Amino acid sequence: xxTRIPDTPSARHPLTETALxxxxxxxxxxxxxxYFRGAxxxxxxxxxxxxxxxxxxxLARLANRAWKLAEAGLAHLLxxxxxxxxxxxxLVARPRPRxxxxxxxxxxxxxxx
Numbered sequence: 001x002x003t004r005i006p007d008t009p010s011a012r013h014p015l016t017e018t019a020l021x022x023x024x025x026x027x028x029x030x031x032x033x034x035y036f037r038g039a040x041x042x043x044x045x046x047x048x049x050x051x052x053x054x055x056x057x058x059l060a061r062l063a064n065r066a067w068k069l070a071e072a073g074l075a076h077l078l079x080x081x082x083x084x085x086x087x088x089x090x091l092v093a094r095p096r097p098r099x100x101x102x103x104x105x106x107x108x109x110x111x112x113x
Contacts, residue, residue, distance in 0.1 A: 014062075015062060016058070020035055020062060020065055020066065021108055024075060029093055030093065031093045032092045032093070035063075035066055035089055036059065036063065036088075037088050038086065039086070040059075040087070040089055043059060044059060063089070066091050070091075075091045075092055076091075076092040076094060077091060078090040078091075
């Protein structure tokens with residue numbers, strides 16, 4: 001049930017905030033996307049320096065955007081463990097309330113851009 005969009009993550013091009021919002025706009029309820037795989041908290045810690053600063057900031061923005069989408073009631077956040085420090089972080093599309101959907105998605109997409 002995963003909805004594919006042209007700007008999906010790959011090894012060379014990680015998922016962006018804009019792509020995440022675009023995916024959610026096109027997703028049907030129940031569709032899921034993995035927005036990160038690894039140990040998110042560890043990768044975001046500046047003291048550990050697991051990622052270069054630019055990548056760490058982009059990942060922090062992506063994780064924050066996923067959190068905001070969940071807080072807005074547009075998605076669920078899930079985590080799937082595969083092994084030691086190996087987790088999939090998923091965003092699952094929720095059914096959209098008819099009165100909110102037309103106004104909130106464009107605002108969130110504009111904020112992410």
